[in-house]
Amino acid sequence: MLVLPDFPWNALASARERAEAHPEGIVDLSVGSPVDPTPAVVRRALEATTDAHGYPTTQGAKQVREAIVDWYARNRGVSTLDVSSVIPTVGSKEFVGLLPTFLGLGPGDVVVHPAVAYPTYDIGARVVGATPFPSDNPDEWPANTKLVWLNSPGNPNGRVDSVEVLAKAVARARELGAVIVNDECYASLTWDVDSAPSILDPRVTGGTHEGVLAAYSLSKQSNLAGYRAAFVAGDRTLIAGILETRKHLGLITPLPIQAAMIAALRDDEHVKAQREVYRRRREILRPAVEDAGFRIDDSVAGLYLWATRDEPAFDSVNHLAELGILVAPGSFYGESGANHVRIALTATDERIQAAARRLA
Numbered sequence: 625m626l627v628l629p630d631f632p633w634n635a636l637a638s639a640r641e642r643a644e645a646h647p648e649g650i651v652d653l654s655v656g657s658p659v660d661p662t663p664a665v666v667r668r669a670l671e672a673t674t675d676a677h678g679y680p681t682t683q684g685a686k687q688v689r690e691a692i693v694d695w696y697a698r699n700r701g702v703s704t705l706d707v708s709s710v711i712p713t714v715g716s717k718e719f720v721g722l723l724p725t726f727l728g729l730g731p732g733d734v735v736v737h738p739a740v741a742y743p744t745y746d747i748g749a750r751v752v753g754a755t756p757f758p759s760d761n762p763d764e765w766p767a768n769t770k771l772v773w774l775n776s777p778g779n780p781n782g783r784v785d786s787v788e789v790l791a792k793a794v795a796r797a798r799e800l801g802a803v804i805v806n807d808e809c810y811a812s813l814t815w816d817v818d819s820a821p822s823i824l825d826p827r828v829t830g831g832t833h834e835g836v837l838a839a840y841s842l843s844k845q846s847n848l849a850g851y852r853a854a855f856v857a858g859d860r861t862l863i864a865g866i867l868e869t870r871k872h873l874g875l876i877t878p879l880p881i882q883a884a885m886i887a888a889l890r891d892d893e894h895v896k897a898q899r900e901v902y903r904r905r906r907e908i909l910r911p912a913v914e915d916a917g918f919r920i921d922d923s924v925a926g927l928y929l930w931a932t933r934d935e936p937a938f939d940s941v942n943h944l945a946e947l948g949i950l951v952a953p954g955s956f957y958g959e960s961g962a963n964h965v966r967i968a969l970t971a972t973d974e975r976i977q978a979a980a981r982r983l984a
């Protein structure tokens with residue numbers, strides 16, 4: 625049996641119990657799972673595609689790849705993709721966990737990921753016996769680095785990397801001969817910055833996608849977490865390699881989900897509307913958290929407030945659990961998160977208002 629670290633959220637059980645005991649119920653801000661309905665335009669597309677008697681292609685139908693290419697040009701400032709440089713994936717989490725496997729990495733190889741990070745980058749490296757290396761500083765990435773994960777806008781801290789920061793990371797990865805991927809699933813949710821540049825932006829790549837991939841997910845922008853709808857784009861040689869491996873392994877995006885993805889990718893209106901919903905929730909929650917004595921760091925984009933009272937994370941978690949509010953300790957995301965908590969904006973308006981009242 626593969627031995628992996630304990631699943632972090634298991635450690636939240638007693639705080640959850642305490643929060644659930646609150647007379648007005650728990651406000652669960654510990655996970656980033658969307659609570660608003662999947663847009664009607666997407667559900668209709670799914671309903672219209674229930675006859676899926678044959679196997680879909682691993683590469684994805686041409687129409688879904690065209691929709692991905694058009695979406696990058698319209699929304700991410702990337703006009704240099706074509707249908708052979710993109711591929712749908714079953715969720716981003718699955719892709720993140722399996723990319724080191726697809727790349728054939730193993731013992732002796734290093735996988736760099738952000739200093740505070742979504743835990744799956746580390747797990748994907750461990751699965752193949754490679755060494756995870758948490759670091760935001762390209763100058764310290766070791767010579768045996770084979771894969772670099774960036775995550776801008778970031779989970780848990782909501783940090784956004786500028787074009788210059790991304791370009792420096794890409795240059796260093798190329799110098800090392802490593803593949804570099806930016807996990808961009810929060811790109812539609814920017815608050816205190818104009819935009820979050822894609823790693824495929826020509827100002828970052830210098831005009832060639834060599835060694836560079838962007839991962840994107842429709843889970844957050846389109847309330848599609850239950851559909852497992854995501855994709856990867858960039859270097860067509862890497863995409864072709866991933867495709868060949870997946871032809872053997874499966875992990876094929878189901879055809880009805882491909883139809884739903886096309887509908888979601890073609891409709892920018894629901895994304896704008898959802899973003900306004902989160903903006904409103906953030907405007908209620910952020911001052912309430914600050915007034916309760918927390919400092920909020922980074923958090924200029926994405927679905928979380930990265931908050932601290934300069935005390936161990938579980939002290940803050942337990943304090944908030946007494947108020948019936950469940951949050952995630954920053955320690956789940958690496959040692960540098962030891963004194964922070966991650967507070968998600970993914971709760972209904974009613975629950976967000978309840979949290980603000982309790983914090984006051």
Ligand SMILES: Cc1ncc(COP(=O)(O)O)c(C=O)c1O
Binds near residue numbers: 715779809843
């Ligand atoms: C940074 C990051 N990457 C990937 C994912 C997974 O997204 P998906 O729902 O597509 O698996 C998440 C979900 O929370 C995330 O925060």
